[in-house]
Amino acid sequence: MEEKGIIRIAVMGYGNLGKGIECAVRQNDDMELVGVFTRRNPEEVKTLWGTPVYPAQAVWDKKEDIDVLILCGGSASDLPQQTPEYARDFNVVDSFDTHARIPEHFANVERAAAAGGKVAIISAGWDPGLFSLNRLYAGAILREGSDYTFWGRGVSQGHSDAIRRIPGVRDARQYTVPIEAALEAVRRGEEPVLTAGQKHTRECFVVAEEGADRTRIEREIKSMPNYFADYETTVHFITEEELQRNHGGIPHGGFVLRTGKTGKEGEHSHRIEYSLKLDSNPEFTACVLTACARAAYRMNKEGMKGCKTMFDVAPAYLSPMTAEELRNTLL
Amino acid sequence: MEEKGIIRIAVMGYGNLGKGIECAVRQNDDMELVGVFTRRNPEEVKTLWGTPVYPAQAVWDKKEDIDVLILCGGSASDLPQQTPEYARDFNVVDSFDTHARIPEHFANVERAAAAGGKVAIISAGWDPGLFSLNRLYAGAILREGSDYTFWGRGVSQGHSDAIRRIPGVRDARQYTVPIEAALEAVRRGEEPVLTAGQKHTRECFVVAEEGADRTRIEREIKSMPNYFADYETTVHFITEEELQRNHGGIPHGGFVLRTGKTGKEGEHSHRIEYSLKLDSNPEFTACVLTACARAAYRMNKEGMKGCKTMFDVAPAYLSPMTAEELRNTLL
Numbered sequence: 001m002e003e004k005g006i007i008r009i010a011v012m013g014y015g016n017l018g019k020g021i022e023c024a025v026r027q028n029d030d031m032e033l034v035g036v037f038t039r040r041n042p043e044e045v046k047t048l049w050g051t052p053v054y055p056a057q058a059v060w061d062k063k064e065d066i067d068v069l070i071l072c073g074g075s076a077s078d079l080p081q082q083t084p085e086y087a088r089d090f091n092v093v094d095s096f097d098t099h100a101r102i103p104e105h106f107a108n109v110e111r112a113a114a115a116g117g118k119v120a121i122i123s124a125g126w127d128p129g130l131f132s133l134n135r136l137y138a139g140a141i142l143r144e145g146s147d148y149t150f151w152g153r154g155v156s157q158g159h160s161d162a163i164r165r166i167p168g169v170r171d172a173r174q175y176t177v178p179i180e181a182a183l184e185a186v187r188r189g190e191e192p193v194l195t196a197g198q199k200h201t202r203e204c205f206v207v208a209e210e211g212a213d214r215t216r217i218e219r220e221i222k223s224m225p226n227y228f229a230d231y232e233t234t235v236h237f238i239t240e241e242e243l244q245r246n247h248g249g250i251p252h253g254g255f256v257l258r259t260g261k262t263g264k265e266g267e268h269s270h271r272i273e274y275s276l277k278l279d280s281n282p283e284f285t286a287c288v289l290t291a292c293a294r295a296a297y298r299m300n301k302e303g304m305k306g307c308k309t310m311f312d313v314a315p316a317y318l319s320p321m322t323a324e325e326l327r328n329t330l331l
Numbered sequence: 332m333e334e335k336g337i338i339r340i341a342v343m344g345y346g347n348l349g350k351g352i353e354c355a356v357r358q359n360d361d362m363e364l365v366g367v368f369t370r371r372n373p374e375e376v377k378t379l380w381g382t383p384v385y386p387a388q389a390v391w392d393k394k395e396d397i398d399v400l401i402l403c404g405g406s407a408s409d410l411p412q413q414t415p416e417y418a419r420d421f422n423v424v425d426s427f428d429t430h431a432r433i434p435e436h437f438a439n440v441e442r443a444a445a446a447g448g449k450v451a452i453i454s455a456g457w458d459p460g461l462f463s464l465n466r467l468y469a470g471a472i473l474r475e476g477s478d479y480t481f482w483g484r485g486v487s488q489g490h491s492d493a494i495r496r497i498p499g500v501r502d503a504r505q506y507t508v509p510i511e512a513a514l515e516a517v518r519r520g521e522e523p524v525l526t527a528g529q530k531h532t533r534e535c536f537v538v539a540e541e542g543a544d545r546t547r548i549e550r551e552i553k554s555m556p557n558y559f560a561d562y563e564t565t566v567h568f569i570t571e572e573e574l575q576r577n578h579g580g581i582p583h584g585g586f587v588l589r590t591g592k593t594g595k596e597g598e599h600s601h602r603i604e605y606s607l608k609l610d611s612n613p614e615f616t617a618c619v620l621t622a623c624a625r626a627a628y629r630m631n632k633e634g635m636k637g638c639k640t641m642f643d644v645a646p647a648y649l650s651p652m653t654a655e656e657l658r659n660t661l662l
Contacts, residue, residue, distance in 0.1 A: 020593070023593055023594055023595060024474070024593065027474035027475055027593070028474055048595055099662070102658055102659070102662055103655070103658060103659060106658060123662055128662045130468065130472075130603075132661050132662045133468070133646055134605075135661045136646050136647070136649070136650055136657060136661050137461065137464075137646060137649065139650065139661065140622040140625075140646075140649040140650040140651070141461075141615075141618045141619050141622050141649075142615075142618060143355070143358035143359055143618070144358050262351070262354055262355065262358070262611060262614040262615065262617075262618060263354055263611065263614055264354060264379055267610075268609075268610035268611040268614055268615075269610050270607070270608065270609045270610060270611075270615050271606075271607070271608040271609075272461075272606075272607055273604075273605070273606045273607075273608075274465075274604070274605050275602075275603075275604045276601070276602070276603055276604075277601065277602040277604075278599075278601045278602075279598075279599035279600050279601060280593060280594060280599040280601075283593040283594055283599055284472075284473075284593065284599075284601050286593075287472045287473060287474070287593060288472050291471040291472050294471075309657075309658060309662055310646070311645065311646050311647040311654070311657050311658070311661075311662070312645050312646075312647055312654070313645060313646075314642070314643050314644060314645045315464055315467050315468060315471075315641070315642050315643075315644075315646075316467070316642040316643055318467070318468065318471040318472075319467055319470065319471040320471070323642070323643070324434070326467060326640075326642050327433055327434060327437060327640060327642070328433075328434060330463050330466045330467050330470065330642075331430070331433055331454055331459045331463045331640055331642070
């Protein structure tokens with residue numbers, strides 16, 4: 001873990017997450033970003049600091065110049081195909097977040113990475129990722145207790161998209177908001193049983209088309225199964241200008257808590273709480289992926305291979321410090 | 332990491348921490364506590380659930396019956412000697428917490444464990460331990476930012492002992508208390524520069540001997556260098572009975588925060604916060620050591636050896652779940 005060389009990073013896909021990687025790599029002096037690869041016309045992609053842009057298929061020719069390829073596509077259709085495709089020839093990191101399909105994705109990536117002798121770290125980010133780690137640590141330590149994850153206050157892209165699909169809606173932004181009283185009951189160690197709707201409310205800011213029936217739009221939002229029907233949902237109609245001015249960011253965050261008991265008769269209560277408050281969800285996620293890229297590179301250098309999650313990554317691999325520096329300064 | 336056998340744990344030293352291990356092992360059905368080893372007369376040591384008690388030197392005869400030996404002595408004089416002594420023949424876990432001497436302790440334990448082909452995890456617990464891990468993760472992710480650790484509200488054994496050494500003091504309990512305003516300034520992302528005394532106050536509950544000069548005792552406490560002089564300190568004189576009734580517990584806890592910036596111009600702020608609220612410091616620490624014992628056992632089974640800290644332990648090793656269960660349920 002004492003490797004101090006420059007790690008050559010490349011990015012596949014240049015949306016918000018790819019831009020975040022470009023920012024994050026600049027904050028790490030043991031890394032450089034050698035290129036951005038895109039399925040768009042490279043001439044139409046403008047990077048923040050002039051990182052060179054290449055067509056996606058050119059990545060194969062640059063294999064020898066890339067230590068880790070960070071895959072910045074979406075979980076719905078990009079990553080299930082891309083991560084197994086690239087994991088045979090590159091150390092890769094992705095942020096695959098479709099929880100139900102993780103076992104399948106893991107199996108596909110494992111086959112490719114093991115065959116190619118590469119390390120692939122999947123489902124990195126904050127949830128899955130840092131929140132998962134905290135669920136693991138807390139559960140391994142407080143064996144008798146209850147786990148809680150609250151999300152927000154933050155923008156849910158999926159819920160915003162769902163609102164946009166309603167006829168008469170021009171644009172929308174949906175915030176997931178944790179219910180303070182539920183959070184407090186958990187903090188007091190009451191171990192309440194809570195549904196997602198008892199932990200969160202949903203706040204929607206909607207730009208309607210001119211002349212659209214707002215009452216119908218509001219009703220359609222509030223009755224939408226899975227997305228809104230089980231939650232206390234509020235709908236605010238605003239102008240396009242207000243949406244741009246007040247809701248242009250992509251903040252997010254949340255809380256992971258575990259409370260539990262120890263002692264001869266379970267007489268002692270304990271609480272472990274982890275929280276994130278993020279101005280930019282994609283930029284923060286990019287920071288996590290970048291740290292994981294360092295880990296993938298080092299683990300592969302040590303001869304490891306195959307598909308990993310953050311559960312399998314010894315924390316020291318993520319930090320630019322040497323093991324000795326870590327023990328001297330952070331332990 | 333798919334090992335599901337019963338892990339045979341033994342404890343060296345049976346104070347509060349050793350009792351905590353006895354409690355913790357009962358909460359883990361993949362473990363059993365095979366014995367408690369003590370330098371006291373074994374007949375005078377009564378375990379909570381009748382765990383057999385043996386003289387310390389008998390541990391060598393029971394080598395084949397012990398998978399991991401958890402060392403529950405103190406950092407001042409026990410562990411610097413014991414951990415290297417046992418790490419050659421046993422997988423061991425300790426909670427060595429004298430920060431300045433960790434490099435020296437690590438080197439001594441590394442020599443022994445590497446020679447014996449065993450795994451030793453040192454400095455486990457919550458600080459050093461879980462707090463250290465959070466400093467590492469947060470710093471590896473938010474590369475440009477500031478770190479803060481606040482301790483408390485909780486009992487500091489070292490500060491309580493320091494008060495007890497003052498003539499005229501019969502007993503004392505000292506609480507370290509985080510300053511809420513400082514914590515809030517950190518949470519707002521102001522990145523203030525804070526001394527320990529600007530982050531904490533010290534609250535002392537003192538039982539004075541009959542006829543002792545309370546004014547002098549209070550003055551001596553408040554002017555004690557390193558311990559109290561640099562802190563806002565309050566002193567309450569109470570009766571022995573009040574001390575037993577209201578201050579008999581050993582609660583502790585604290586906060587680890589990192590705030591930092593990302594984006595093209597550092598325009599986005601982020602906050603990572605981790606906190607613990609513990610009714611019983613030794614019982615919680617024991618839970619961490621017990622999870623580390625599982626990791627030490629599994630890592631050694633996989634052929635690893637040498638001295639480790641929690642920085643070097645892939646999180647999955649700590650949990651009783653298999654890698655597959657972890658991915659399916661916690662990721």
